[in-house]
Amino acid sequence: MTYQHIIDSNRCKGCGLCVGVCPKHVLEIAKEVNVKGYFPAYQARPEDCVFCTTCCIMCPDVAITIVELDAVPA
Ligand code: SF4
Numbered sequence: 001m002t003y004q005h006i007i008d009s010n011r012c013k014g015c016g017l018c019v020g021v022c023p024k025h026v027l028e029i030a031k032e033v034n035v036k037g038y039f040p041a042y043q044a045r046p047e048d049c050v051f052c053t054t055c056c057i058m059c060p061d062v063a064i065t066i067v068e069l070d071a072v073p074a
């Protein structure tokens, strides 16, 4: 199955919790602010993401989601 990792950058408050818990060191804090004036997290190395959902669970603002892309009925 194929998954997509999505960070809602305008929901993110840039706390960095997700960056610290990612076991694959995928995430970093951006150098540009979002609409709220926070520096949001982003996937700096998306190719290393194993879609473990740890960052989604950790985020206090529910800014990260993982969706299944190929959920096509047989
Ligand atoms: S899903 Fe897992 S591997 Fe991917 S960015 Fe989040 S914590 Fe890292």
Ligand code: SF4
Binding pocket: 007, 011, 012, 013, 014, 015, 016, 017, 018, 019, 040, 041, 058, 059, 060, 061, 062, 063, 064
């Ligand atoms: S844990 Fe959530 S609010 Fe904090 S930096 Fe990551 S995405 Fe943003």
